[in-house]
Amino acid sequence: MAMTITEKMLAKAAGKEKVAPGQLIDAKIDIVMCVDVTTPPAISMLAERGIDRVFDKEKIVVTPDHFQPAKDIKSAELHKRLDEWARRHKIKHYYKIGRAGVCHALLPEQGHIRPGEVIVGPDSHTCTYGAFAAFSTGIGSTDAAAAIATGQLWFKVPASMKIVLNGSLGPGVYSKDIILAIIARIGVDGALYKAMEFVGPALAKMSMEARMTITNMAIEAGAKNGIIGFDKETKQYLDEHLRDKTNYTIFESDKDAKYDSVEEFDCSAIEPMVALPHLPSGGVPIGDCAGKAMDQAYIGSCTNGRIEDLRIAAKILKGKQVAIRTIIVPATPTIWKQAKDEGLFDIFYDAGCVIAAPTCGACLGGFMGVLAAGEKCVSTTNRNFVGRMGHPKSEVYLASPATTAASAIEGKLADPRKYL
Amino acid sequence: MSKAHVYKRDHINTDEIIPARYLNTDDEAELVKHCLEDLDTDFVNKVQSGDIIVSGEDFGCGSSREHAVWAIRGAGVQTVIAKSFARIFYRNAINNGFYIIELPEAPEKINDGDELEIDYKAGLIKNKTAGIDIKFAPLPDFALEIIEAGGLLNKLAKKNC
Numbered sequence: 001m002a003m004t005i006t007e008k009m010l011a012k013a014a015g016k017e018k019v020a021p022g023q024l025i026d027a028k029i030d031i032v033m034c035v036d037v038t039t040p041p042a043i044s045m046l047a048e049r050g051i052d053r054v055f056d057k058e059k060i061v062v063t064p065d066h067f068q069p070a071k072d073i074k075s076a077e078l079h080k081r082l083d084e085w086a087r088r089h090k091i092k093h094y095y096k097i098g099r100a101g102v103c104h105a106l107l108p109e110q111g112h113i114r115p116g117e118v119i120v121g122p123d124s125h126t127c128t129y130g131a132f133a134a135f136s137t138g139i140g141s142t143d144a145a146a147a148i149a150t151g152q153l154w155f156k157v158p159a160s161m162k163i164v165l166n167g168s169l170g171p172g173v174y175s176k177d178i179i180l181a182i183i184a185r186i187g188v189d190g191a192l193y194k195a196m197e198f199v200g201p202a203l204a205k206m207s208m209e210a211r212m213t214i215t216n217m218a219i220e221a222g223a224k225n226g227i228i229g230f231d232k233e234t235k236q237y238l239d240e241h242l243r244d245k246t247n248y249t250i251f252e253s254d255k256d257a258k259y260d261s262v263e264e265f266d267c268s269a270i271e272p273m274v275a276l277p278h279l280p281s282g283g284v285p286i287g288d289c290a291g292k293a294m295d296q297a298y299i300g301s302c303t304n305g306r307i308e309d310l311r312i313a314a315k316i317l318k319g320k321q322v323a324i325r326t327i328i329v330p331a332t333p334t335i336w337k338q339a340k341d342e343g344l345f346d347i348f349y350d351a352g353c354v355i356a357a358p359t360c361g362a363c364l365g366g367f368m369g370v371l372a373a374g375e376k377c378v379s380t381t382n383r384n385f386v387g388r389m390g391h392p393k394s395e396v397y398l399a400s401p402a403t404t405a406a407s408a409i410e411g412k413l414a415d416p417r418k419y420l
Numbered sequence: 421m422s423k424a425h426v427y428k429r430d431h432i433n434t435d436e437i438i439p440a441r442y443l444n445t446d447d448e449a450e451l452v453k454h455c456l457e458d459l460d461t462d463f464v465n466k467v468q469s470g471d472i473i474v475s476g477e478d479f480g481c482g483s484s485r486e487h488a489v490w491a492i493r494g495a496g497v498q499t500v501i502a503k504s505f506a507r508i509f510y511r512n513a514i515n516n517g518f519y520i521i522e523l524p525e526a527p528e529k530i531n532d533g534d535e536l537e538i539d540y541k542a543g544l545i546k547n548k549t550a551g552i553d554i555k556f557a558p559l560p561d562f563a564l565e566i567i568e569a570g571g572l573l574n575k576l577a578k579k580n581c
Contacts, residue, residue, distance in 0.1 A: 024562055038485065041446040049577040067444060074444035124484040124508060140486035140512035141446075142572050150576065154562065188431055189478040193507050222481060224507055279431060364440040364483070385435040385482060387458040392439075 002254035004160040006195035006227055009135040009251055013118045021159035021258075029059070031112055032147045033121030035103050036064035040081040042122065042145035054089045055151030061112050062086045063095040065102050066360040071367040101332025101358040104128040104216060104302035108208070109332055111242040115230050116249035120147050125302050125382065127218045131211040132238070133230040133250060138219060158195045158224040162259045165200035167268030172417035174312065175210035176304055176380065176400035178202070178265070179217045180273035184283030186263060192222035194260060197253065202267035203228060208237040209308045216303050217382055220280040229253070272416055274378070275398035278386045286403060286415045296377040297322065297408035298389070299401055300329025300356070301363040304380035307335045309401040314344040316405040316419040317351040323411030326353040327369040329361055353408070365389045371396075378407040422498060425460075425467065426474040426532040432459060433482035434509065438491045440483070451487050452494040469496035472538075474530045476502065480509025489516050499538065501526045501545070501556075514563045517571035521545075523556045530554075 001018050003011065011019040013027035034042075039062070046052050054060055062082065070076035086094040095106060104125050107113050115133035120126060122144040129136035137155075139147070147153050163182060169175075183190070196218045203211065211228050218226025228234075230250045238248070274289050276282035299305070299313050310330060328348050330336035336358060339345055348355055362369030363381040371377055371390030376397065379389065384396035399407070402416035409419070436459040438451055445451070456463040473492065479502035480488060489512045492500065500513070501521040513520045519540060530536065534549040545554040559567070569575035 037440075037443050041486065044446070045573055049573055051573075051577055066440075072444055078444065078446075122484055122486075124482065126484075138484040138508055140484050140489075140508060140515060142486060142515035143511060146515075146572055146576055188481060189504070189506070192478065192504065219482075222478060222506060364435075364443075366440055366443075370441075383433075383435070383482060385433045387439050388435050390441075392458045 002256040002258065004195065004197060004253045004257040005133065005229060005251045006135060006160055006197065006225060007157060009116055009118065010155060010157050012116065019157045021157050023157045025155055025157060026152050027118055027155050029120055029147050029151050029153060030117035031119040032060045032144065033103055033107060033119065033126060034060060034062040034144065035066055035121070035123055036068060036078050036082055037066045038122035038141045039144060040078045041141040042148060043081060043085045045142065045145045046149055051149050054091070054148055057090050058092045059151070060091050060148060061093040061107055062091050063100045063103050063106055064097065065100060066364065067366050068100055068359055069097055069357060099333055102302045102305055102360055105306050105331035105335065108132065108212065109241060109334055114242065114245065114248035115234065116251050120153060124219045125216050127223065127226045128212050128216040128302060130215040130218065130226040131208060131228050132234060133228065135225055137225045158193055159260045160195040160197050161191050162262045163196055163198045164262060164264045165198060165202035165267050166264060167266045168202055168205060169267050171420055172272055172402055173270055174400040174402060175206055175213045177270055177273040178267055179214045180275050180283040180398060181270045182265065183217065183221050183281045184273070186221055188220060188279050188281045189222040191218065194223055196221060196223040196226045198226065198228050204231060207308060208233055209306045213303055217280065220382060272400060272403045274403060274413055275384055277384050277395040277397065280383060280398060282384065286413065289413050290415055292413045293376065294324055294378045294407055294412055295375040296324055296369060296371065297326040297404050298362055298369055298377055298379040298381065299327070299404055300331060301360065301381040302331065303382040304401050305329055305331030305335070307338050309380065310335065310339045310344050313401040313405040314347045316402055316416060317353070317409065318347045320351055320409045322352045322408040324408060326408040327356060327362065328353050329356045329368065330358055332358050362389050378404050378413060380404050422470045422472055422536050423468065424472050424474050424530050424532060424534045424536055425463065426527060426530060427459065428476055428527045430476035431478045431481050432475055434480055434485050434488040435482055437480065437488040438485065443485060443487060446487065448490045448494040451491040455491040455495045464495065467495050467497065470498050471496065472536055473497055473500045474526050475500065476527055477504045479505050481506035484508045486512045489513050489518055493518050501530070503527065514566050515572040517567045519559065519567055521556050523554065
């Protein structure tokens with residue numbers, strides 16, 4: 001029976017020859033990713049039931065990120081619980097502040113993501129790692145507790161949906177615009193419970209960082225996982241980043257594998273996109289919304305806080321002045337240092353931006369750029385729900401780093417193509 | 421008496437159910453105070469123990485925060501009836517032993533304030549106000565097993581004993 005890449009990876013994890021959509025399996029977990037908001041409850045749940053153990057201290061990766069450095073006393077208590085637990089169990093890959101960063105940027109960068117493996121984490125954007133031909137999905141705290149203690153989780157094998165990315169991206173158009181266009185067409189539940197498999201010539205030309213932006217937002221279409229097959233770009237990234245365990249298994253979809261649906265996109269026709277409030281599916285071409293006044297620009301997050309994103313923003317901001325408060329949040333300490341060493345910080349400083357420490361921060365309305373009532377923010381993040389970045393009466397406009405940088409200069413939504 | 425609180429909208433997300441500004445704690449009593457705050461500021465004042473939330477498609481989409489289930493359950497809500505659920509919310513509910521009901525015609529057959537009685541085993545909702553019986557498909561067996569054990573971790577703990 002023909003299988004998709006997702007089905008093959010789940011079959012392997014379940015120790016089966018084959019699996020089919022809808023089938024319930026117990027899958028072996030390769031990596032459990034742990035963060036500060038959702039892991040402390042998991043730790044407490046295990047302790048309360050007398051199962052305070054970890055299945056493999058080398059297969060758990062811990063990084064505080066959502067509210068780090070601690071934003072208040074309560075979040076400091078969460079960090080303290082996470083820290084005590086990670087040290088007590090001698091978790092091998094524990095990234096403390098100074099090396100901690102936004103989990104979905106940090107794990108690939110530090111070589112924890114390998115093709116063919118199953119990665120889970122109590123954060124919905126865990127689907128990001130699918131860019132590396134791995135199965136990864138977001139879970140809750142109870143699932144995280146079970147995965148930490150047993151290294152196993154129940155899954156229902158998802159049906160797959162194929163997204164074909166044809167053509168090539170025009171100037172000023174980035175992978176963020178592509179995923180916003182996809183979600184605008186299929187809706188925030190357009191891929192509910194499914195595997196979103198991305199293929200096509202436009203994708204083949206994208207860097208791994210650009211691809212991660214696409215799989216990162218698969219959850220915004222309701223998907224269980226986003227997945228991109230292995231190619232030479234994948235190999236090159238892995239050659240540069242994998243450290244202690246460098247072997248992995250490459251799976252690919254059979255030619256006659258079954259898909260619930262196929263959606264084709266001509267990327268050459270996609271323009272810079274902005275998702276209007278209050279759903280990620282609110283994407284429109286910049287031409288339809290340019291000129292709308294903003295109060296803040298935010299460049300960061302697991303979606304677009306990587307070095308390529310900062311380079312794109314810096315290129316546009318170079319020699320310019322921002323008209324609104326503009327917050328730059330490199331996603332990890334390595335990215336922070338790279339940006340500094342490449343002189344990007346000088347560009348941001350000269351333009352009037354502020355540069356923050358790595359954190360999820362204001363993406364989820366935590367801190368470092370929370371919005372007041374009535375304020376509008378153009379942001380490279382992933383969600384524009386009511387109250388997402390602050391006051392329930394504030395608004396978030398999702399865009400690429402280029403569009404966000406151009407909008408920062410003008411103080412209103414702006415087409416990045418005039419700054420290229 | 422179990423009263424229905426109907427929110428006909430689709431895509432009620434976990435940011436609306438429990439905003440991230442309250443995620444600096446996992447204390448259920450604290451979370452309850454802010455349940456559904458960004459959707460309906462009055463919800464916590466009007467909800468009574470045993471009440472039911474009724475909604476549209478894709479309930480619980482967005483963030484994986486299980487705090488959303490804890491806040492709803494902690495507020496005394498006995499179940500959520502929705503046209504469909506977002507994947508992670510669905511898992512989180514089952515994993516917590518919290519029964520949820522998928523019912524495509526939910527918002528059409530239940531009005532805000534209706535009194536409901538639910539027979540989970542029979543898969544039957546009695547809408548006493550409207551005087552109608554509404555059938556629903558019970559959760560699949562694997563989910564019922566988890567719910568009967570009192571959640572995934574209780575099931576796991578029992579297996580370990």
